[in-house]
Structures are given as structure tokens and as C-alpha cells.
Amino acid sequence: MxxxxxxxxxxxxxxxxxxxxxxxDLPNIPKDVHVFFPDDxxxxxxxxxxxxxxxxxxxxxxxxxxxxxxxxxxxxxxxxxxxxxxxxxxxxxxxxxxxxxxxxxxxxxxxxxxxxxxxxxxxxxxxxxxxxxxxxxxxxxxxxxxxxxxxxxxxxxxxxxxxxxxxxxxxxxxxxxxxxxxxxxxxxxxxxxxxxxxxxxxxxxxxxxxxxxxxxxxxxxxxxxxxxxxxxxxxxxxxxxxxxxxxxxxxxxxxxxxxxxxxxxxxxxxxxxxxxxxxxxxxxxxxxxxxxxxxxxxxxxxxxxxxxxxxxxxxxxxxxxxxxxxxxxxxxxxxxxxxxxxxxxxxxxxxxxxxxxxxxxxxxxxxxxxxxxxxxxxxxxxxxxxxxxxxxxxxxxxxxxxxxxxxxxxxxxxxxxxxxxxxxxxxxxxxxxxxxxHPSSCTREIVARYFIDGKLPPAEATCKPDVDAFEIVEIIREERAKDAGNHKIPMSADVLAGGKANPSMGVETRNDNNGDLVTATEEQSLQRGLHERHLSMLGIAGAIGTGLFLGLGQSVQTGGPLGALLGYATVGLVVCAVQFALGEVAALLPVTGAFVRHAEFLVDPAWGFAIGWNLVYGNILSIPSEITAICVLFEFWTDINPSLWIMIFIVLTTVVGLCFVRVFGEVEFWFALLKILLVVFLIILGLVINLGGVPGTERIGFRYWKDPGPFVEYIATGSWGQFLGYWSVMTSAVFSFAGVESIAMAAAETRNPARAIPKACKNVFIRILIFYILAILIVGMLVRSDDERLNDQSGAAGQSPFVIAASAAGIPAIPSVVNAVVITSAWSASNQSLLAGTRVLYGLALKRQAPQIFLRTTAWGVPYVCVLFFTCFMFLSFMSLSNGAMTVFWWLVDLTAAGVLISWASILLNHIRLRLAMKKQGIPVESLPWHNSWTFYSSCAGLFMTLLILLTGGFRVFTRGNWDPVGFVSSYLDIPLVTAAYLIWKFVKKTKVVPLAEIPLQDAFRKSEEDHEVVTA
CATH class of the missing domain: 3.40.50 (Rossmann fold)
Known part of the structure; x- marks a missing residue:
């Protein structure tokens, strides 16, 4: 060079x-010399x-x-x-x-x-x-x-x-x-x-x-x-x-x-x-x-x-x-x-x-x-x-x-x-x-808007380059070396602008001293293959899993039937705030990476970096944990070496991840449908058992709400102990609801995302809330909170309160049915984590916050390098072959729960910042493609509750006689990790919190108006 x-x-x-x-001495030539050749x-x-x-x-x-x-x-x-x-x-x-x-x-x-x-x-x-x-x-x-x-x-x-x-x-x-x-x-x-x-x-x-x-x-x-x-x-x-x-x-x-x-x-x-x-x-x-x-x-x-x-x-x-x-x-x-x-x-x-x-x-x-x-x-x-x-x-x-x-x-x-x-x-x-x-995403966006809709930039518009002058040298050298090896045309400008086939930017990029605020629609590297029905089912598939089928029993055991119900209802309201906040922002800014990209656009580029890598880290751990769960579940039926099941599901998960995203959507659609049918079946079965509909059984009703009681005293005694029992349900409830926020991760692969994502957010919230609230209500009616069978640590279907109730009613086939569906749920959850994690990693690479190799996509628009990167960590599942490693591995799974709360907090903060910026810039709420009058207040309340649960989730280790270093680390390690990532990127890139008046909302709304009409809830 x-x-x-x-x-x-x-x-x-x-x-x-x-x-x-x-x-x-100018010749006399008519302004339009006649064209003597036919058109076309x-x-x-x-x-x-x-x-x-x-x-x-x-x-x-x-x-x-x-x-x-x-x-x-x-x-x-x-x-x-x-x-x-x-x-x-x-x-x-x-x-x-x-x-x-x-x-x-x-x-x-x-x-x-x-x-x-x-x-x-x-x-x-x-x-x-x-x-x-x-x-x-x-x-x-x-x-x-x-x-x-x-x-x-x-x-x-x-x-x-x-x-x-x-x-x-x-x-x-x-x-x-x-x-x-x-x-x-x-x-x-x-x-x-x-x-x-x-x-x-x-x-x-x-x-x-x-x-x-x-x-x-x-x-x-x-x-x-x-x-x-x-x-x-x-x-x-x-x-x-x-x-x-x-x-x-x-x-x-x-x-x-x-x-x-x-x-x-x-x-x-x-x-x-x-x-x-x-x-x-x-x-x-x-x-x-x-x-x-x-x-x-x-x-x-x-x-x-x-x-x-x-x-x-x-x-x-x-x-x-x-x-x-x-x-x-x-x-x-x-x-x-x-x-x-x-x-x-x-x-x-x-x-x-x-x-x-x-x-x-x-x-x-x-x-x-x-x-x-x-x-x-x-x-x-x-x-x-x-x-x-x-x-x-x-x-x-x-x-x-x-x-x-x-x-x-x-x-x-x-x-x-x-x-x-x-x-x-x-x-x-x-x-x-x-x-x-010397590329600038801001300049490219202005040119795009001019050609696409004829709109000119403001007078005296100024754009900064995305990188310093001589950073380009190394980028072009690498790209030319790669092109020479592949015998391809040099496409340095493409790489500098964000990938092999970077499209026009969906939202103007600004680069002040705080770094680049880029929000892009990836319309050519990633293919729009997901429909609205896929999105709705993706949210359900990610949220209905082992937490619902196996985890409800633990909640009833520590909180009591009413305490568990109130705990899930409390977290359900937070999920409501999260879903509606995500829907409003994602409808305006439908980008791959969703709230990660929203964070850098609306809050601080360094915060987007920290949240992005936190999500990648969490999803990297969640996939092998789900595959490990599958191995444990297979032990319910057979003694075959679990390494066989690990290898099979690593290959299956990778293959699905490399398929066209619509194939992924179809797989998850049918898995989600299967899980919904099982949930409906279990709820109906629970009602039948509770009402004495099984021959030879009597009506249970709310008997267990009276004895042993609606609440369980946890750690302490009296009302304080009952409150702690209710509060202890929060963390498990958060883990159960985790995944509902991932439906917007594949926005660039969703058809008509501005309409599909809000509708999916609303539908997923309603369905998930109904399923969980009804399920926890039925479980509290079917099983005593002091039932010893809830202490089963096998992880297999026998621990499920539905199985306990069915066994007590003399229905022997239920454990195998539940076990089979839980296996599909675990695999579905691993697929969901792969989709969310790879798309976040792809979004980070677009921002040069991850190596550029992750921008490579298949001809059908799948970021295959991201998928293969995640596949490498799937082999952590083999740790489950050792009993000691199994304990460590489940500790790693617990470690990711705090990351869910941090993600929810970021979604709510993004929405609050959006609304405040709109107010600052004089943009009415009605301008949003999807809006609700109450969501600003629900986001504020939800953010408060999310932070409160995050900070108190490991309260047990601070009580007398219950100090546990492993429990402390699993509850709180994610907080310093995310904080360190934020501060390091902020120091290195010298970013700052984006002033509300400088968030380029006008261009975001202009882009939104081109793509769809405004809709209300």
C-alpha cells in the first residue's frame, strides 16, 4: 500500500x-440535439x-x-x-x-x-x-x-x-x-x-x-x-x-x-x-x-x-x-x-x-x-x-x-x-x-437518502470518517490479501463500510468525539426470511423451556403456592414493560442486534459494546448448558454413553444454524407449537386432576393453599420469612422468562420488521404471561410445597410438578411424554441462543467491535463464521461427562441469569432515552410506528424493579450462616464484567453518553416513514 x-x-x-x-467562437448547437435512434x-x-x-x-x-x-x-x-x-x-x-x-x-x-x-x-x-x-x-x-x-x-x-x-x-x-x-x-x-x-x-x-x-x-x-x-x-x-x-x-x-x-x-x-x-x-x-x-x-x-x-x-x-x-x-x-x-x-x-x-x-x-x-x-x-x-x-x-x-x-x-x-x-x-x-457511514447514509427518496441533508451538513486515515491502510491490506487469495475483486470500500455487501444505512451515522453511533439495516448480507408467525414463535420457543417444565416446582417449594404466583406475576409485569419498550424502539430501528445496537445509538457506544459482548458471552454458555440438559434427560430412558447424544445435538444445532434463516424459523415454529400444545395439555391435565376427574382420585381444589399454606418461610420466620420466600422466586422467574427479548435480534432477517416485531412483542407477552401464570397457579394447586419429590436433583422429568401430580393420580405414561417434550425444548432453546448470539456477534462486527471475519455470510445470508465460532464452545458440553464438571457447569448456567436482567435493564433504558430525546427534540409520541401512552412510565417502573432484582438476587449469601462464594459469584460476577467492558471501551474509544438533543432521530423517523405507516397498539 x-x-x-x-x-x-x-x-x-x-x-x-x-x-x-x-x-x-462557440458553435450554434440546439440545446437538445434530436435523437434519431429508437428507445430501448x-x-x-x-x-x-x-x-x-x-x-x-x-x-x-x-x-x-x-x-x-x-x-x-x-x-x-x-x-x-x-x-x-x-x-x-x-x-x-x-x-x-x-x-x-x-x-x-x-x-x-x-x-x-x-x-x-x-x-x-x-x-x-x-x-x-x-x-x-x-x-x-x-x-x-x-x-x-x-x-x-x-x-x-x-x-x-x-x-x-x-x-x-x-x-x-x-x-x-x-x-x-x-x-x-x-x-x-x-x-x-x-x-x-x-x-x-x-x-x-x-x-x-x-x-x-x-x-x-x-x-x-x-x-x-x-x-x-x-x-x-x-x-x-x-x-x-x-x-x-x-x-x-x-x-x-x-x-x-x-x-x-x-x-x-x-x-x-x-x-x-x-x-x-x-x-x-x-x-x-x-x-x-x-x-x-x-x-x-x-x-x-x-x-x-x-x-x-x-x-x-x-x-x-x-x-x-x-x-x-x-x-x-x-x-x-x-x-x-x-x-x-x-x-x-x-x-x-x-x-x-x-x-x-x-x-x-x-x-x-x-x-x-x-x-x-x-x-x-x-x-x-x-x-x-x-x-x-x-x-x-x-x-x-x-x-x-x-x-x-x-x-x-x-x-x-x-x-x-x-x-x-x-x-x-x-x-x-x-x-x-x-x-x-x-x-x-476515507469512508464515513454518515456520508454514505446521506447519499443513500438522496438517491432513494430525493431528500437532501440539512444545510452545512458535516460527516466524520468512521476510522482514522491510516487505520484504512491495514484494513485495505488485509482485504486485498484476502481478495488475492480468493481471486476476487477488491472491495475495500465495502469492508470499510461494514461488510461484504453493506447496504444503505437505515439511520444516519454520526461520529462526534464520543465515537460512532451507527444503526444499520443489513438488507443484503442477511436475508429477510422470517415472517411474523416465526417471530411470535421464536419468542415463545425461547421462553418456554426447562424453566417451565422443571423449574416451577422449586419456586413453589421456596415461595409457597401464592408466593410463587405473586413472584411470577411481578416478573411478568416487568416482562410486559420490557416487551412493549422493545417493540416501540425496534419498530423505529429494526436492526440486527436489536437492543445492543439501540444502546449505542440512544445511550453510549461503549454501553452497546458492553451489552453486546455480555449477550455473546451468555449465549455461548447457554448452548452447551442446554445440550448438557439433553444428555441428562436421555438418562431417564437409557444408559447409552451421553457423549453420543452430545455429538448428535452439536451437529444438529450447527446444521440448523447454517441453514437459511427461514429453515431455522420453520424448525422453531414447530418446536414452539409442540411446546405450546404440551403446556396446554399439562394445564388441562392439571385441572382435571385437581377437580378429581381421574377415576379413583378426589377433588384437591385449594387444599394445599391451606396446608401447608400459601407462603413458605424462607431463611427467616414470620412475615419477613414469607416475604423472603416470595422474593426468592424472582431469580428463578427471571430465568424462566429469559428469551422473550430475543425476538428482535434477527430484525434484519424479518420481513416488514417495523410491523412484525411490535405485533410479535405484544402476542408473545400475552401468551407467555398466560402460560406461566396459569401453569404456576395449577402447580400450586397440585403439589404441596413441602413435597419431598421436589428435591429430586436428577434434572429429569421426575422432578416436574406435573409428573408428580400425574404419578400420584396413577397416570404412568406422563413422565416419558414430558421428558420427550423437554428434550425438544432444550434443543429449541439452544437453537434460539445460537440465533440470538450469532446475530449480536454479527452486529458487533459491523461496528468493528469484533473481528471483521464475523461479517462473512453464506450465499443465502447466514453469518456462517459466527455460527462456527459458537460451535467451538458447544464442545464444553463434554464437561458433563464428569460429575465434578457437571457441578461447575450448572454454576455457569446460573451465572448467565444476571445477564438477562442486565439485558432487560438496557432495553428499558433505551426506551426511556428514546422518549426523552423525542421530547427534547419536539417529536410527538404519535410519530412512533408503534406506540402506547403508558409505556414511558412502565419502562421507568420496570427499570427500577429490574435493578432491584439484579442487586438483591443473591441475597441468601448475605444472611447469617448462608455465605456461599460460588453463589455470590454466580449472582454478581456479571455486574463487574459488564462494567469493566463498558469502562474499557469508553476509555479506549473516548466515548461519551449521547446528548439527547444530538441523537439523530429525524433521520430515523424519515426512514421509518418510508417503510411503513404508523400503527397503534
Whole structure:
């Protein structure tokens, strides 16, 4: 990776070659030259460019040809030329049209650019557009300069070598050599290319774009994305066809007036500011990210010399498809330019005018441009500067410009914007040339919103890059090494923006001193395969498990029938607050990672980091615990070595996790349905037994509420002991309800998440609450709280209060039925943990809070590296083969219970912060896609209860005679772990709590309004 690739000033050439002719002597050409070719005249076929380097990735593209007039100034002429085009198809509906791309130069091929960068452009624009590239006249295979006769390559190489090895200050000998070389170059062009060179000007290329738009069958609409020189082309295009401009993005802008004189005196006037900024970045870079740092010990002046030395080394857009880029560059640029110099004296005059501006890059600029000083041909249609003084386009254009761009100063963007009423400028606070060179999710989001819905950013919008300048070096090195190994197209911009196929961001990314606040919709890497019915069942599948079938007995034993009922009811109300809070926030921000991503957006990026890794850690432990439970349950039937069952369920869990998410949804749907049927059956069975419906049994009623009583004295005696018995139920109730919050984890894989998630939250809450409250009520009626069978530590079905009641009623088949369904419940819970954990890990990787390898997905959209990572920890299940290890393992399971409360607290805090931010910014509650008038208050009460249960969950160890180090650690270790993760990330990244007024809610609501209508509960 070369230093210049980061600044990157090799694009100085690319950006400084679009020029204008004087106002006089303009031909009389109608504004819209008539199109004499029928519409829809491009025959698209799969690309076969015949170049080995392109074979691996050209299959995703279509190629075609378009015949256009050779000379637009002669309406009677039938002479034509053929443009080569490439198309990357839109992937989403509604289809919004085609974006025609020009990457700059002049001399760069847009066919090359779309082939190598088109996917990133499609990702930014959301997949709603075709991305179209073409070879402008003189590039690729279109009107190749000098045809196949070649060019005096040695001469141009000597010229460029002379420039490259020149000193920082120009000399008369250097000017004389340059004049001799350029005279020879010009004579060669005139002799061999006389018939075509006047037809390669920028104005004709603009008319070609208009022809392409018509040929695409899109009527009078033109969507355009121009970079560097492409912004000059864009200005000309807009001035010629203002009524046809639908969308136009100009990135890294060049002002026409500065370009007309061919010297770029103003183009590089801000170079020194950018240079010193870059110098500081280079000297601070770690390792060898900035290779020139060791040459700069004497200061910025040495830096200038280094850059002047390498300046010419990189100015080349040659590729297998476009090998004559240098020739195309001269052919187009010199035809557009108007400054000429025949003698050393004339060049000296130009040199002195540049030196007067103290421009550090003027010397190499002058030497570069000397190639056109003796060019004796102008473009057939010069650029009309008068028409560029004020242009009223059909729709406003968007300009993006780097603050530290040494080639295209920010001042140019403001001046161009002043000439295009209604346009907006985005200040991209990055180094390099073009905003994708130093990526910012904020800038990408603004561009996405502009193309997708035509909405412009606020005036004077500013975006910071996602990473420091030289962090990019290592990222690109890694990605290029990976691409080289896989023989893939380099996609550095994709990786920097968040993955292999990162889409337009769903919510604006802001980056203040507190770090990046990114909330994204992953619409292409992850596939939307979950339906609303899947979501509802996912919540149920995660919450109905061993806690319901085996854990209710312990609650009745420690709290009594009424104490257990009140305990579950209390936690049930907290779950209600959690579910409705999650539903409101997730409806507005439906992203993978759910409340983890919400936390960094609404609270503090460091808090999102801590919560995310806490969830990953908890789910990593929960999967082997469920597989261990399966082994224990199988021992109810057979003595087969449990290692066999462990291996079987590790493989099954991994396979389901690697399947398309809809397969996962279907598996969990039927498991959840099976569990619901069992719960309903057990509740009905319990009522039948309680009412004496089994032959040979008598009615029980509320007998056990009287003897031994509704409450159990726990640890202490009297009312205080009964209260502690009630309070001891809280932790087990939380563990039983754990999982209901996971339904929003796969938001990016859910169809219509803004409507599906709230509805699922409400339905899951109602169903779970009914199941648990009814179940605990029935259990308290069926089994005495002092029944010795509740002390069974086998973990098998015999411990279930339903089994105890069925056995007492003489129904022998029930234990096996319950055991079978509990096995499916345990496996279902492991699948649920795998889904939640892998999607959280994927979300962390998107934020660069986890290794980027976790962003890799299968062709059907499953983050397979995340799944395989979790699989490694499933082998902890083999610890259960040792009795001692089994004890430790269940301690680890208990350890995760506190994490559930921390997750609930975060969900409630996110919702409270959202509501407070809305109030601060004057946004009515009714603007939420899903809202309820009482949820703010329920969230506050729920947060209080959640923290209270978290802090008092291990109260038993603080009572006299009950100190237990293991119990203390299992109850409270998660608190310091999460706190440490939060503080470490906060210290390292220097984050801060996001001020309520700075949470970018307006863009979140705008995105929400596009996707769905507002609904109420």
C-alpha cells in the first residue's frame, strides 16, 4: 500500500483534467440535439470481456453496446461511434431507474469502475437502481487514441520520468525539456489522429450520457454519479439538460472557471492545509502504515519533496480493459483545454503567476499540464461557460467534498452549489480524494437518502470518517490479501463500510468525539426470511423451556403456592414493560442486534459494546448448558454413553444454524407449537386432576393453599420469612422468562420488521404471561410445597410438578411424554441462543467491535463464521461427562441469569432515552410506528424493579450462616464484567453518553416513514 493511495494524490491527475474553452467562437448547437435512434436499443448480454482478470466476477454484470452520433454538431452526418456499456442490475423494488457513472480522469473507464466498484455503489443506493458504466470517448474500446498504431511510448515515459525526478523547485532546463517533449507528443497525435481528436471533448460525452439515458427507456430522466473530473462532466450535463436531471451526485468537485485556464491555480490552493493535516496523520501512524514517515523526520517541507517525487508515479488508470489511459487522458484533456504556450517565456509567465499563490503543488501541476501547451486542436463543441453561471435543474443536486482533499478544495463545492439553486453540500471530514476513499457511514447514509427518496441533508451538513486515515491502510491490506487469495475483486470500500455487501444505512451515522453511533439495516448480507408467525414463535420457543417444565416446582417449594404466583406475576409485569419498550424502539430501528445496537445509538457506544459482548458471552454458555440438559434427560430412558447424544445435538444445532434463516424459523415454529400444545395439555391435565376427574382420585381444589399454606418461610420466620420466600422466586422467574427479548435480534432477517416485531412483542407477552401464570397457579394447586419429590436433583422429568401430580393420580405414561417434550425444548432453546448470539456477534462486527471475519455470510445470508465460532464452545458440553464438571457447569448456567436482567435493564433504558430525546427534540409520541401512552412510565417502573432484582438476587449469601462464594459469584460476577467492558471501551474509544438533543432521530423517523405507516397498539 503506497502512501499516495491514502492521500490519494494520484487522483490529482484524474481530477484536474476536465477543462473549458473560452466563451467566444462557440458553435450554434440546439440545446437538445434530436435523437434519431429508437428507445430501448441496448442489447444486454452477460459480460464476456475476454480478460482473465475479470472472469471471476464479471458474471454478475451485463454488457452492451450503444451506437451514438460521432459529431453532434453536424445533424446531417450519419457517422457514428459505439459506446461500450456495463450494467449491475437493481436487486430491490420499487425500481427507481439507472445511475450513470463517471469515475473521473479524463481517461478512466467507467466500465472498469463499475466492474470493480459498482457493488459498493449499489449497496450505498440501496439496490433500487441499475448501476451503469460506459467507456467515454477515448477510453476502453471507444475511439481509442491512435487506434491500434500505438504511441511513442518511450517519449511520454521520458517526459513523465523527467517530471518525477524533478526537484521541488522548477528550473529553466526542466521547462525546456518539457517543451521539447510535449512538442513531439503533439506532432505525433496530429499526424496519426487528426480525424477523431476533436470528437473526444467533454461536451460530446455529456450528450452521450443523454443518449444512454434515452436508450435505457427511462424517458427524460437522468441519474448521474460523477467523481473528480466526473463533476465537471456533471456540471456540463446539467447545464445542457437541466430539465432531465432526476438525481445528480458530484463527489470531489472541480470548478469550471478554475479549470478553463488549464493551470488549476485554485484547485490546489488548499493543498497545503490538507498536506499538513496529512503529515500529522502520517507521523502518528503505527507500524508501516505510512511508508514515507521515515523520510519525514525533518518536517513537512521534506514531506513536500517526497510527494513531488512520487507524484507522477501513480497517475495512471491503465487496466487490461483500458491500457491506453494515458493517451486517452491527453486526448480528452488537451481538446478541452484552452491555455497554450509556444515558448519558454510564455511558460515562465505561467510559472510566475502560480508561484505568486504560494501553491506547494503548482510546480508538478504546471509540468503535468505542459503536455497540452502546444496542442493545436479544440473540441468540436467547447464547453459553454456562460450556461454554467446559473443552472436551474429539475431536481436539486447533491455535492460531497472532502475537507482535506488536496486536489479538489471544499471552496469549489460551495461555488458550484451557488450556481445550482437548491443544491446542498456535504462536508466530508476525511483525507483522500472522493468520499469512498476515507469512508464515513454518515456520508454514505446521506447519499443513500438522496438517491432513494430525493431528500437532501440539512444545510452545512458535516460527516466524520468512521476510522482514522491510516487505520484504512491495514484494513485495505488485509482485504486485498484476502481478495488475492480468493481471486476476487477488491472491495475495500465495502469492508470499510461494514461488510461484504453493506447496504444503505437505515439511520444516519454520526461520529462526534464520543465515537460512532451507527444503526444499520443489513438488507443484503442477511436475508429477510422470517415472517411474523416465526417471530411470535421464536419468542415463545425461547421462553418456554426447562424453566417451565422443571423449574416451577422449586419456586413453589421456596415461595409457597401464592408466593410463587405473586413472584411470577411481578416478573411478568416487568416482562410486559420490557416487551412493549422493545417493540416501540425496534419498530423505529429494526436492526440486527436489536437492543445492543439501540444502546449505542440512544445511550453510549461503549454501553452497546458492553451489552453486546455480555449477550455473546451468555449465549455461548447457554448452548452447551442446554445440550448438557439433553444428555441428562436421555438418562431417564437409557444408559447409552451421553457423549453420543452430545455429538448428535452439536451437529444438529450447527446444521440448523447454517441453514437459511427461514429453515431455522420453520424448525422453531414447530418446536414452539409442540411446546405450546404440551403446556396446554399439562394445564388441562392439571385441572382435571385437581377437580378429581381421574377415576379413583378426589377433588384437591385449594387444599394445599391451606396446608401447608400459601407462603413458605424462607431463611427467616414470620412475615419477613414469607416475604423472603416470595422474593426468592424472582431469580428463578427471571430465568424462566429469559428469551422473550430475543425476538428482535434477527430484525434484519424479518420481513416488514417495523410491523412484525411490535405485533410479535405484544402476542408473545400475552401468551407467555398466560402460560406461566396459569401453569404456576395449577402447580400450586397440585403439589404441596413441602413435597419431598421436589428435591429430586436428577434434572429429569421426575422432578416436574406435573409428573408428580400425574404419578400420584396413577397416570404412568406422563413422565416419558414430558421428558420427550423437554428434550425438544432444550434443543429449541439452544437453537434460539445460537440465533440470538450469532446475530449480536454479527452486529458487533459491523461496528468493528469484533473481528471483521464475523461479517462473512453464506450465499443465502447466514453469518456462517459466527455460527462456527459458537460451535467451538458447544464442545464444553463434554464437561458433563464428569460429575465434578457437571457441578461447575450448572454454576455457569446460573451465572448467565444476571445477564438477562442486565439485558432487560438496557432495553428499558433505551426506551426511556428514546422518549426523552423525542421530547427534547419536539417529536410527538404519535410519530412512533408503534406506540402506547403508558409505556414511558412502565419502562421507568420496570427499570427500577429490574435493578432491584439484579442487586438483591443473591441475597441468601448475605444472611447469617448462608455465605456461599460460588453463589455470590454466580449472582454478581456479571455486574463487574459488564462494567469493566463498558469502562474499557469508553476509555479506549473516548466515548461519551449521547446528548439527547444530538441523537439523530429525524433521520430515523424519515426512514421509518418510508417503510411503513404508523400503527397503534
Amino acid at each position: 503506497k502512501l499516495i493511495n491514502i492521500i490519494p494524490m494520484h487522483l490529482f491527475l484524474q481530477s484536474t483534467h476536465a477543462t473549458f474553452l473560452p466563451k467566444d 436499443r441496448i442489447n444486454w448480454t452477460r459480460c464476456n470481456l475476454g480478460i482473465d482478470e475479470y472472469k471471476k466476477y464479471q458474471k454478475a454484470f451485463e454488457c452492451g453496446n450503444l451506437t451514438v452520433p460521432l459529431d453532434y454538431t453536424d445533424k446531417s452526418s450519419k457517422n457514428t461511434t459505439t459506446l461500450n456499456l456495463i450494467k449491475l442490475r437493481a436487486t430491490k423494488t420499487p425500481f427507481k431507474g439507472s445511475i450513470i457513472v463517471n469515475p473521473g480522469g479524463p481517461g478512466a473507464s467507467a466500465l472498469d469502475a463499475v466492474l470493480t466498484q459498482g457493488q459498493d455503489m449499489a449497496n450505498i443506493t440501496g439496490g433500487f437502481y441499475h448501476i451503469i458504466g460506459f467507456d467515454p470517448r477515448g477510453t476502453g474500446k471507444t475511439m481509442v487514441p491512435l487506434g491500434d498504431e500505438g504511441f511513442p511510448g518511450q517519449m511520454i515515459e521520458e517526459l513523465f520520468y523527467t517530471f518525477q525526478n524533478s526537484s521541488y523547485f522548477i528550473t529553466q532546463q526542466l521547462l525546456s525539456d518539457a517543451l521539447d517533449y510535449t512538442r513531439t507528443i503533439t506532432e505525433s497525435f496530429v499526424a496519426k489522429d487528426a480525424d477523431l481528436r476533436k470528437f473526444r471533448g467533454t461536451a460530446f460525452v455529456a450528450r452521450d450520457i443523454a443518449e444512454i439515458a434515452m436508450a435505457l427507456g427511462e424517458g427524460n430522466s437522468i441519474n448521474y454519479w460523477g467523481t473528480s473530473y466526473g463533476t465537471v462532466l456533471g456540471q456540463v450535463l446539467a447545464s445542457m439538460f437541466p430539465d432531465r436531471i432526476e438525481r445528480m451526485l458530484l463527489d470531489s468537485n472541480l470548478l469550471a472557471d478554475d479549470y478553463v485556464n488549464n493551470l488549476a491555480l485554485n484547485s490546489t490552493k488548499d493543498a497545503e492545509k490538507a498536506l499538513y493535516h496529512f503529515y500529522d496523520e502520517c507521523m502518528a501512524a503505527k507500524n508501516d502504515s505510512c511508508l514515507s514517515a521515515n523520510k519525514l523526520s525533518k518536517g513537512p517541507d521534506d514531506f513536500l519533496k517526497v510527494l513531488n517525487h512520487v507524484f507522477m508515479e501513480i497517475g495512471d488508470w491503465a487496466s487490461p480493459w483500458n491500457p491506453q489511459s494515458d493517451l486517452a487522458h491527453l486526448a480528452i484533456w488537451c481538446s478541452d483545454a484552452n491555455v497554450r504556450a509556444e515558448t519558454i517565456e510564455e511558460i515562465n509567465s505561467l510559472y510566475e503567476s502560480g508561484q505568486a499563490n504560494n501553491n506547494p503543488f503548482f510546480t508538478p501541476t504546471l509540468l503535468q499540464r505542459s503536455a497540452c501547451f502546444q496542442w493545436n486542436t479544440h473540441a468540436a463543441e467547447p464547453i459553454n461557460l456562460t450556461s454554467l453561471e446559473r443552472v436551474e435543474t429539475k431536481n436539486p443536486i447533491l455535492l460531497v467534498n472532502g475537507e482535506y482533499d488536496p486536489v479538489t478544495p471544499l471552496d469549489h463545492a460551495w461555488k458550484i452549489s451557488a450556481r445550482f439553486p437548491g443544491s446542498r453540500v456535504v462536508v466530508h471530514e476525511g483525507v483522500g480524494h472522493c468520499f469512498r476513499a
